[in-house]
Amino acid sequence: MQIKPILSALRRHKAGTFLIAAQIALTLAIVCNALFIIQQRVAHLSEPSGIDEPNIFVIKSEWVGAPGPDQADAQMREDLQVLRQVPGVQNVTPSNSYPLRGDGWDDAIRLKPDQVQDTSGATIYFADENFIDTLDLKLIAGRNFRPEEIGHMDLRYKLAPPVVIITKALAEKLFPGETAVGKTIYLIGGPATVVGEVELLQAQSVEHWASDFAYRSVIIPERLNVSLGAFYIVRTRPGQLETAMPAAVKALFAHNPRRVINEDDGVLPFSEVRSRAYESDRGMAILMGVICAVLLAVTAAGIVGLTSFWVGQRRKQIGVRRALGATRRDILNYFMTENLLISVGGVLFGAVLAIAINLWMVTRFEMHHLSMVYLMGGVAMLLLLGQGAVLAPALRASRVPPVEATRSV
């Protein structure tokens, strides 16, 4: 295939050539970044929580009358008893929060009492001895809390439990290469001995600001008594979640009606917690997907339109070439190669533009750097798109009969 005649023909169609190349460049720049955003968001929302999601639901029970800590604790323990009696309930634990909830208590972890800067941030989960079983966490070292170790505390009381359980991710940060069990860590209120280590437990926030300590969690053997209310995390036997949820609420109200369980978000199956936590991630992925699809369609349509115009303009020349012995295949190849040349120019410029947009988003929106795999994928996709789009007009061109050479317009 001769490239030179194509180039000289393109020189006579500067505007059209430039427009197709520009469109391919812009499309590449946007599609690469959009696909990259989709991948980032999807990766983010696929991070595991570490808990038995299909069988867990959460009740947010708020007290009426702002009870003091002791009264709140007594009410909470009664509620736990009530929930245990509900058919289908396997286990239940009270906590101040749960993974993916959004906000809660995050605090500083240090290794020495007089240390100024934190060694790590961590999510603080208040728990009783049923926490590990209820969430179905995997204890990989040490032991669970003993029932007699479980205390209860006011929201404002010093956070200084004698023992804690921490996640593997936190253990690796605090004691790299060593076992954390038996070691002492310093919470804000004082020292605590690590008695156990769990494999995986996600933080309550999946927002960007909490990504530094995403899986670093500390489990505190206390029931947290807040005058506002408490969360009950309930694990049901497989397949009984649907029936246990309303039954649990009914039982709680039957036992003590002085409470508020919000209609909208008072009882949430964990699947709903997950979908709410990642709403904006999922939304962005969908939006980017739609934009990509429409964009590729628009670009393909543009290529079809302009190439059709060129074919129409050059019918006579095509006829002359055919009359002089060019095969159909030669004509087809001509237009395919022409498009390839324009597309290559477009993707080269588009690649630079894609990287520029990405760098701008990195500084502006704290995004990650564009992976080259995406850039290469985008380049391949647009080259294929160009070839695909040009196929129909090129085939039409190849069917121009040699006799066209003798016709005038």
Add this chain to the structure above:
Amino acid sequence: MSGMFVHNLRLGAASLRRNVLLTTLMIMSIGFGVAASMVTFAVFRAVSGDPIPQKSSQLFVPLIDNRGPQYNRRGEPPSALNYVDAVALMRAHKAVRQTMLYPVGLSVMPDDPHRMPFKAPGYATYGDFFNMFEVPFLYGSGWNDAEDEAREPVIVISRDLNQKLFGGNNSVGQRLVLDDKQYRIVGVTNKWDPKPRFFDTFSGNAYADPAQIYIPFTYAIAQHIDTRGNNNCGSDGKRGDTWDSWLQGECVWINPWVELNNAEQVQAYRQFLDGYAREQREAGRFNWAPNNRLRNVREWLDYQHAVPPESRISMTLAFGFLLICLVNTIGLLLAKFMRRAPEIGVRRALGASRGDIYRQFLAEAAMVGMAGGVLGLVFTAIGMLGLGMVFEPQIARLARLDASLMLLTLLVAITATVVAAFYPTWRAAQVQPAWQLKSN
């Protein structure tokens, strides 16, 4: 002239009909591009708007660094005040108006035993709140300084709550029991829900459901009513472990607002804040130089990133998308116009001026733009319905397809298409009459 214009439109319409595929491609392309831009712009407009335009330059958030350089974040003071500083600013009374506020949620036990108890969210604040933020009242009014001072159990409720509890009748003077405490209703607000809720971004309530109750800050503190919002304690450990020591501790949880009407007052207030921080240093509470901030509503929303990054990213990409659609339109218009080179040649030879050619082709482009705009409106309306899939519901419901957005959609579509048509039209006008005739 108008006759010519109509003539041009007729010519344009005839030409558009002649090449249905290219015309459809162009209209679709503009429709998609405009709709994507408008939908994302509608969201951006809703979240980046000024929630209180008439006063946003007079309302300020004073912040005091009570952590010091060792524990604050990147040199910035925490985004709220602790109780000690909040009370000190209220006592000093150095602004025209001032209030402190924190979110509360109080339980309502309906008299009807069949109705479920519910939480009424709202704020513990000072009487100045209502005038500062220009809260509209349906009945009654806010409370006064004396009632703040006396820690009176008074309450202002929202129109919605009044509807729910009193069937919409004037409830001023009635008693209302919340969490076993009796309040006297002094006012019922009209519908009022500025978005973003600039005065409570600290607790992430910028897009939360509207507040239903307002009670005196002083009464709430006296009754140990806990904040329902954030409580940020820093790592220095000075937190307190009982209600009273917590009030004296350095955890921040109170949103401060002051009203200052001119530059001198702002300057004076800055000096007052610095003086206060110096006093605290002399008293041994701070061991660092004054590090205070005083931001007005717009500066505050900007600092708090009230506009979600999703909104900016999607709008940026959508406008990039529109740009591509326009490049596409330029190409298609070029193809369409140049295909008619012979016709142009004939018209020029018969005496049409370049200006005539310009007018004819731009009129044609405007028609394409108009059609693209109408299609864009349809797509925008569909996109609005799908917003809930892309943005959080609290944010998605803020975006509206109102008259101004519809007008903007059409305007953007037509302007963009006409601008895109300039180059193809110029090329068309360059066609030499003689050359075209000869080649035929």
